[in-house]
Amino acid sequence: MRQLMLAALAAGTFLSGADTAFAQAAGEEGASNGEIIVTARRRDETLSTVPAAITALSNDDLIQRGVHTDSDLQTVAPGLTIRQTQGNNSLTYSIRGQTADTFSGSPSAVIAYLNEVPLTINGASSFYDLENVQVLKGPQGTLFGRNATGGAVLYNSAKPVNDLKATLRGRIGNYDMHEVEGMVNLPLIDDTLLMRFAFDTVRKDGYIRNLLNNERLGNVKRDSGRMTLTIKPADGITNTTMAQYTKTGGTNTGASYTYSVYGCGDTNNGYALTCGAGLLFGPGLDAAFGVDGLWASYLAAHPDAYAPGLIAYVDEQRRIGPYKTRHPGGASHHGEDWFVTNTTEIELGGGATLRNIFGYSNSKTRSEQPQLGAPFVTILTANAAADQYGNQLKVRSVSEEAQLLGDTMDGKLEYIFGYYMQRQRSDTLWPQTYFDVSPVLAPSYVTNNFRIRNKTDALYGQLSYEVIPDLKLTGGLRYTWERVSIEQLPQATYTFGLPGQHKTFSDPSWEVGLEYKVTPEWFAYLKTRGSFRSGGFNGAAPPVTATATGGGNLFDSEHTQDIEGGVKYSGDLFGRPANFASAVFVQWIQDVQRVEFPDPDGPGGLASIAVTANVPSSRIWGFEAQGAVRPAEWLTLGGSMAYTNAKFTNGNIELFGNPYSYGPVGDTPKFSGTAYAQISVPVGENMGDVSLRGEVYGQSAQYFSNAAASIAPGTRLPGYALVHARLDWTDIAGSNFSAALFAKNLTDKEYFVGGMTLAAALGHNAAAVGEPRTYGLELSFKY
Template identity: 35%
Template sequence: MKINLTNSCATALTLVLACTATAAFAQDSAGASETANRDDIVVTARRTEEKLSDVPVSVTAISATTLQERRIMSETDLQTATPGLTVRQTNSSNQLAFSLRGQSLDAFSFAAPAVLTYVNEFNAQGVAASSFYDLQSIQVLKGPQGTLFGRNATGGAVLYQTQRPTDELGGYAKASYGNYDARSLEGAINIPLNDLGAFRVASQYVKRDGYQRNVWLGTKNGSLDSFSVRPSLVLHLSDRLENYSMFQYLHTGGVSAGLKAQNTYVTGQMNGSTPLSFGLPSNTLYPNGISALLKDSARFTQLGFTGLASFMEAQKGYGFYDIFNNQTGAHRANQYTATNTTTFEASDSMTIKNVVGYNKASSRDRTDVDGTPFEPLLIGFDHGTDAEGYSYRQKQFSDELQVSGKLADDRLNYIAGLYYFSGSDYQRMQLAFAPDYAFCGADVCPSYAPTGVGAFLREYTIKSKSKAVYAQMSYALTDRLNITAGGRWTWEQTKLTPTRRTSGYDGSQDDFNLGLPGFPASAKLKANKPSWTLSADYKISDALMVYVSQRGSWRTGGFNGTAANALAGGQFTANSFEPETTYDFEVGTKFNGFLGDVPANFNVAVYDQHIKKVIRAIYLGVAAVSGNVPKARVTGVEFDGSIRPAKWFQLGGMVSYTNARYTGTPEATVGNTTVHFGPYGDAPKWTASGFFRATHEMPGVGEFALRGDIYTQSKFYYSNAQDTILPGTTIKSYKLIDARLELNNISDTGISVAGFVKNLTKEKYETGGFPLGAVFAINATLPGLPRMYGVEASIKF
């Protein structure tokens, strides 16, 4: 299936006009009833509450009800409900990043995310997969952001809105149990405080056994163990002054899903005209027969392979969820998030609001980066399961003061504000070369083996500051025609500070830090640029809108602390990258009314996005090295919608086409190496989903509801150099089928029960990978979830 979007503007107009004409024709027959009883969701995409069908930007909004029906419990579930969204998983199931319309964050690039996340309007970044519970909604804003939301982003923003305390006493409790001994408990209680306000506290506990069998260690990977609590308080300080505070603590443990070796390269191998070179030649380092010289020689003998080549052959005889990781995959993370929003209604037409937030997160992960029982590169100085692993610490603080309101007889809506952000990212990562060879001496080891452990430490902090001023206005030229214009100017500063050591691993001054003598004590970058948005929307009727928009934004440059650039004379400088800039054009239509007598809604968006100085990281030698690819372009089409042929039956779905590619000559210098990039990574061309929901009310019993979902995506690449230095880094296409059967509000008691199954057909699929072929000649992938099923009971009171 192919589509040609060379002339994207003409294609956009054709699609939008076709949808508009269809909807307009249907409205003529619907008459005045077109606005009756329509499904719609309130969103805050423009920092004010509006109906989704009235917002002239591409937004996917997921309500609390849909989150429950589709069992969307973490970031990885979001892509099945959002056109154009891919959740990138790299070296473990807890190493996540959003890719939206092809804009992503390369693992270990240490760039600002292309898609930012917000909790109650505060930009909070985590270090682990989250748990979604007691949420009011999730909104996914697509395309360049920066005019209204926090820091700049080139791909989009994901907004999480927690449930606010209300003036009604009540709450809910929910418990579920499933295969792999999966247990979860969740609940909330809401307590009104009379005229003073309201208090709410929610909590969730999740535990699940692993679904991967680690043959090497005799353990299980892919387990969950998390606990979170979230108290919130609304205070009505006066008739016009309100204060809303939320605090959340999240602990995640368990054992992350582990990588599985996909392919290896051998010395002298070519990919077309490109020679494959790597820092550590694993096939040479671990030839068949070498197991006798390794620390775990008895284990190799027991399992029947003696080197990397024989292991790759033997692995084919094991199950899809069998792995051979020599690291445990143990994951530990803690996150503390606090937000406070103070709202003052200065007058009937002016509101002043201040949003302040603080986030602190830390994690430690013992990760096997190659997916084999060998240790060409280990994250830790010690051999095997004693290796320390990655350690991260993050902090973010921001304060935003904004004023909004209406003028000119309410025809002009405006918002303006000041924004300040301060953040720090600390990393400690120890790297050891072939520690399974460490006991060898030159008299017993082959000539190609190391005679001891080569190791170095990468430990540093990157601090960033962002300041911005912004304003946006929408003016109603007529009752149906609106224009919007907004702008923002942002000043960014990034500073790299390596952790200094008095002596190196081998006793040399400073060699312990980053493994490079003479590495600068610190380095700093500054940049300031504009972001903007322009749009016009026209309401053909109360149910049908068309719009056109043009936006521009950027994300700041920075440093990759895991690498350094060598200069003449044995000197080194920090590996840095420049800001990434982008602009796009989007045409769309939104309909929420009746097609004939059938309630329906749909959204169509066609876009053309241009990116310059694309921030990318490639793993070369022994580290990820970052740089800028000159140009890229992404064109695409997104559709989502639903209809209700009967009151008891609903059908819906989504389709997304994303054509992401590097343009011009896609070569970039990363570190001291020129790399030819392509194809575009983490951007499947096609994603699609469909659902149905059927209900039947039985008087005195309750409501039966059956829902079925299907999701599919085409193949994509988990590297950005498949055509040159990293062949074989492909994730195959797959499809997932989910189902859920509910009995709601049994005998009017507020009690509901449900049975659910995800991945009904036991599809064996992969979700991402770690392309380290140019480091030690091995690429590895992450298997997706097997079939998960269970039962759930809840009560609302």
């Protein structure tokens, strides 16, 4: 059996397309035999023997690789895409083609957790004083539940330790960037009462200039502080409380690059394209109303408008480039977030532990989002008539999780059983302005204002049994009940006063798998999983308890199943330290939750709304590989790669009586990966350590629409490659001081990181641009 498994491992390595020259150590700088601890199965385990595709990074890894916000994670975790639909403060995770669209009522398919408590706001955050970050790929419904059909991203803040420690780090750079972060760890009572304080503050000018008002889009103003207290009142009892407050400001980059606009009569694969914006904002306005001089009248009233019209502005945008825009509205961003976690662990004896995890969050944001970079008010996130500016979201959540975990039968049987509860309330305000063609046509103002409540309860359990030495069988089951309700709030233009609605969704999630420790260096696994993503209500749709096919605001649950197999290696290659991991997967999804902008009144109207629909089915398959090798004491080579082939196997659906067709799958590049080299430079004894790291991240083209083959052409973003570098000098001359020079996007590559598709609603699409070259100096002190 061992020989057969080794042959399978060799075949898996070949099929993965892995090459040690393109391998990334998952969570360790350099390849060594040191073990990395992860919590993918809600217990501490070594990364090299966890049967799952995981990328894990320590706090030092995050610093060395320049990962300061969520967006940076994409370059270090193969297969993870951080979507910027409306710019730098509107982020959504996508793994293996599973995500949530803009304006969706759908919960995200990739859930982010802080200290095992789900985060409720998907926005840019600061990465400071973290213990580690773990990216889990594939359905996580058994142990992490709550709709994680694509994966989970686990952030773990550093816990207090029984030592007096402190760090202070400062960064300065171009775009007037200055950031300061620090930490103080205090053992108040020896190994009994431990406290840790950490903070981060950052200021940075925007990299996109609005030519209409000279405002900089992408300004960053973020302050965050965290306090963690650990109490050990008796042997075997530990209680840790973390409280964090974050305040954000600045401006949104938005989808500020006008990417494509459709003209009347344009078609794509037999589908007539929406042309409302291109028709009203151009010289064709006269013909549309049968009156001469209307366009001239509009231009006289709007001196900043582009005289050749919106369709012609696509070429003008390409001429001025991605870092200039003519957005006619505001771009301000304001956010506040309180987050509290409390974890209590009690050792019961006999290998059993009782754990309780409590979470509380209270978040609010207000963002004016540029959704087109052209100097025409086709759409604004504002309702001037009601004195409302910016999309507003207020989310309050309380969660409670109780777990019993441990092992028995001399360690042959590992178990975890738990109960999870979450109560979440989300208040949404979307003020909108459509088609300001005054004095020819008065703008249309509308505000959506609604509250959605989620009441989630789940029971789960998972067992791992060592059938024979080194061979384990794992089985897990979770059953979730999610009650979703919606009510229309007073500022809703048309729907306030209509009856509220509610519906309960319930389904199981499961996992069955085999794992085998083939040799001390080689590990293999094969498993299958199933999970679901809860249905819900579309807040902007007519409040009728039916799906959009039946003219209502309901969408159904999404279901998924997958098969994943992988191999891992941690040992030596030709006598030098090396590690390697690869995974092959196929995933099937039914009733895929995707957003569209249909017109309830039929084609040609101006009342398009955002609705989450259930696309019949899709299939995703691919492989991922990562690893590293140290061919010499002074050199480490590594990298990662991912191939993801996502397809709607049945993408046809009817919404409000009109047919729609989906494909290709958006926000999912087929290829992505990173290659790096790190060199240790000799500087003499007692002078510290000097190292130089160079890294290249690349990805192939992707779409920012899920209907590019039908009603949303012109939404394909080209692939790109980015070069990053960092020169470190740690413990300078034997001191506690360190310094570094860093640069990201060293070649100043122009590229796109997502987009806002309003093809069906308005007939135009806009892209979000990535950061240009940034560089700076970092100084730090450790005590």
